[in-house]
Amino acid sequence: KAGVTQTPRYLIKTRGQQVTLSCSPISGHRSVSWYQQTPGQGLQFLFEYFSETQRNKGNFPGRFSGRQFSNSRSEMNVSTLELGDSALYLCASMTGPASTDTQYFGPGTRLTVL
């Protein structure tokens, strides 16, 4: 079974631009979560989607948004990029919304904002 895939793997943008990251969960998984990983802050939860609905949300500004499609694929969008948005963005999938499920992480998208 293929793992979680994220595209692109690397991205370079400039301040003020916007970016869209994509995540394809493991086949059959319907829950997708997004995290931001930085050396200083570690892993921080952005949001979780299940069945095309945002189920949980972290403490990030409204510039960070996401959505999930009917095939469970998810996209994350960051508008008006800031230097501090440079990070590794990780996506994780689970079979469903149950907390007892194991999250499977993708390789991440490395975003660099210049």
Next chain:
Amino acid sequence: AQSVSQHNHHVILSEAASLELGCNYSYGGTVNLFWYVQYPGQHLQLLLKYFSGDPLVKGIKGFEAEFIKSKFSFNLRKPSVQWSDTAEYFCAVLTRSNFGNEKLTFGTGTRLTIIP
């Protein structure tokens, strides 16, 4: 707000040494606890998790962790480490608010280096 503390930022051990990585959390309600590991160049993956029952949890690759509710701790242990255990280890806590919102909070990670 909930938080997770991993006090050891970088731990260096020789092979066969015993390991204990600390994890403390702050949250007054029910929690679920996790340890994740990220080997060099690989994805983050689950080592073990605690939801209920026996507070001593055994995970993959000989790791175990003990949930001590009174100390708000979930320390990771391994009796004898191997060079292949070199990785970054993250403790995480899943909390649920009264409104049903769930949040998985990670610690900042502990880098473990094993010297052959």
